[in-house]
Amino acid sequence: MKLEIKILETDVIVVGGGTAGCYAALTLSEKQDVDIIVVDKANIKRSGCLAAGVNAINAYINEGSTPEDFVDFVKKEAEGIIREDLVYSIAKNLNKVTKNMENLGLTILKNEQGKYVTRGKRSIKINGENIKPLLAKQVGLKENIKVLNKVNIIDYIVKDNQVIGAYGFSIEENIFYVIYSKAVICTTGGASGLYKPNNPGFSKHKMWYSPFNTGAGYAMGIRAGAEMTSFEMRFIALRCKDTIAPTGTVAQGVGAVQVNAKKQEYVKNYGKPLTTIRLFATVEENKKGLGPCYLKTKGISKEVEEELYKAYLNMAPAQTLKWIEDGKGPSVENLEIEGTEPYIVGGHSASGYWVDTKRATTVSGLYAAGDVAGGSPxxxxxxxxxxxxxxxxxAIEFIKNKKRxxxxxxxxxxxAMFLENFLKNEDSMFSINQVEEAMQKVMDEYAGGISKNYVFNSTKLHIARAKIEELLVLSNRLKAKDMRELLQIFEVIDRLYVCKxxxxxxxxxxxxxxxxxxxxADYQEKDxxxxxxxxxxxxxxxxxxILRNLIKRDEVYEH
Structure with a gap:
């Protein structure tokens, strides 16, 4: 199969049309003389982590709190290792962007006094099932934004340690894209699917993080020589059993506590109630034979139960459907919980590109935002x-007086020939799914997955490293019968680079x-x-x- 080469030129490429990508594009579009191309491997109307919606804004400065308080909270949750400068720059602008989204049509719940309804200390309630279509609609209205849906970006074009564009291909047509630009903003999200997931087979997509976020942005940056940070701060979510729906809606919204099979509250037995400890305590209770573990919802009112049904329809309909199909809602039966497989993500933990205060990466011309940017959980x-x-x-400042x-x-x-080789390869001994499943098995067993209660040691990690290298070699011999399978090959390759x-x-x-x-397991204490x-x-x-010293809130870090 021969690929048609299509060359495009623009001022800024936004790679990934999710939360950060759409907002970055809208900000860029305010400069009338700046041309923007947003590239998404799906369709920006329903792509990324917000595809199905969300029922709360979980980072907001409520009355009585300050941006400084937010930084302190994040630092405490991350056991001291955050980029305070990055978190502070975010905290100071959380309320502004929330108001902007309300102006675009996002429904934020208000009380009788007209104030936002809080769900937790840093959280407000919204009806957010349409949050992504709202963003996509605004992007579509801008004359200087061109959207390439169903185009997968595979690598940056780098010349003299400067990113000058990106390579990609259509997943519907036999087209290889070469897109030149003066700057690139990567907003592709984090990485799911590295480890064996909770649910096997046809339900493997039922996971906490978007199954389509494959770590592509990380992998492209890794191959381009960009500095990465804090991948070891994995994120493992505590979620509703089987549906892997969020638990915060119940824990914060209803104030439900965690109990074991003997109806005993257990988190307090394991230390301060951090996000990590709530998960760790659940794992330990199950190891002791005291599981299953639950969020204690039995006995809540029918009115509160109805609110939970609606809340989950906003973001995780499978949970509401499960309650209805079982004929036992949360007022009748406690909600069983479990930990997910580990993810690499910069929105909940700190994994991602090492960026400066302006979100510039260590490769000139390349910026990172959202889940792909590290340092700010x-x-x-x-x-x-x-x-x-x-x-x-x-990026607008960077491209001034720049020529492509x-x-x-x-x-x-x-x-182009590198891509075509996958499409005409006849020698592949393994399928794409077999290589992906082998990767997940390796990571699960040797790099601290669910089956090992998330524990690893150096001996196991060295085994994992060797096996991932073998799989990377095998991945270059995979065969694609069409462009969609070519996409799947690159998703596996990108995940393998992230694993490495x-x-x-x-x-x-x-x-x-x-x-x-x-x-x-080799080093069981903090040092x-x-x-x-x-x-x-x-x-x-x-x-x-590279080990780098911590950066404080008021520092201005530059590479």
Whole structure:
């Protein structure tokens, strides 16, 4: 199969049309003379983590709180390892972007005094099932934004350590895209599917994080030599059993406590009630034979139960359907909970690109925002909006008086041929799914997955590293019968690159700072001499580790 080469030119490419991507594009579009291309492998109307909606804004500065309080909260949750400068820049703008979304039509619940209805200390209630279509509609109204839906970006075009565009391909037509730009903003999200998930077979997509977020942005940055940070701060969600629906709606919205099979509250027995401890306590109770564990909802009123049904229809309809199909709602039966497989994500934990205060990566011309940007946990939806805005404003400044650079035709031909080889490969011994499942089995058993209660050690990690290398070699021999299968091959390859870097990060942090997230059996205690960022740079097949000192709230960090 021969691919048609299509060359496009623009000022800024936004890779990924999710939360941060759409907001970045809208910010860029305010400059009438700036042309923008947003590229999404799906369709921006329902892509990314907000595809199905969300029922709360979980990063908001409520009355009586300050941005400084928010930084302190995030720092405490992350056991001291955050980029305070990044978190502070987000916190100062959370309420502004929330108001902007309300102006675009987002329904935010209000009380009789006209104030937002709070759900928790830093959370407000919304009706957010249409949040993504609202964003997509605004993007579509801008004359200087061109949207390429169903186009998968595979690598940056790098020349003299500067990103000058991106390569991609259509998943519906036999087209290879070469898109030149003066700057690129990566907003592709984090990585799911690295580990064996909770549910097997046809239900494997029922996971906490979007199953379509494959770590592509990370992988492209890794291959381009960008510095990465904090992959070892994995995120593992405590979720509703089987449906993997969020538990915060019940824990915060109803004030439900965690109980074991003997109806005993147990989190308090394991230390301070951090997000990590609530998960760790559940794992430990199950290990002791005291499971299943639950959120105690039995006895709530029918009115509250009805509100829960509606809330889950906003974001995780499977949970409401399960209650209805079982004929036992949360007022009749406690809600069973479990931990998910680990994810690499910069919106809940701190994994991602190492960026400066303007969200510039270490590769000139490349910016990162949202889940793909590291250093700032607990940013959630509104934090991704803020980072999209910051990255866009910095990119506008960067491209002033910049001219587009081009690459040689033979380099383009070589890249196109690399793709075509997958489409005409006849020698593949393994299917795409077999390689993906082998990767998940390796990570589950040797890098701290569900089956090992999230615990790993150096011996197992070295085994995982060797096996992931073997799978990377095999992945280059896979066969695609069409463009959609070519997409699936690159999703597997990208995940393998993320696994490769993740394993090095897990080896480098010789302590257990976060229960379950980084449970190192060789080093079971915290070691404050490692109160540093673990960063890495990939070059010539090798992942080098850099330990960097912490950056405080009022510092202005530049590369």
């Amino acid at each position: 607990k940013k959630y939806v509104t934090g991704c909006f803020v980072e999209g805005e910051i990255a866009a404003e910095a 650079q081009l690459i040689e035709p033979d380099v383009i031909s070589s890249k 870097v993740l394993i090095v990060h897990l080896l480098a942090r010789k302590e257990t700072r976060w229960k379950c997230y980084g449970e190192n 404050d001499s490692l109160l540093k960022y673990v960063n890495t740079i990939y070059k010539d097949g090798k992942v080098d580790v």
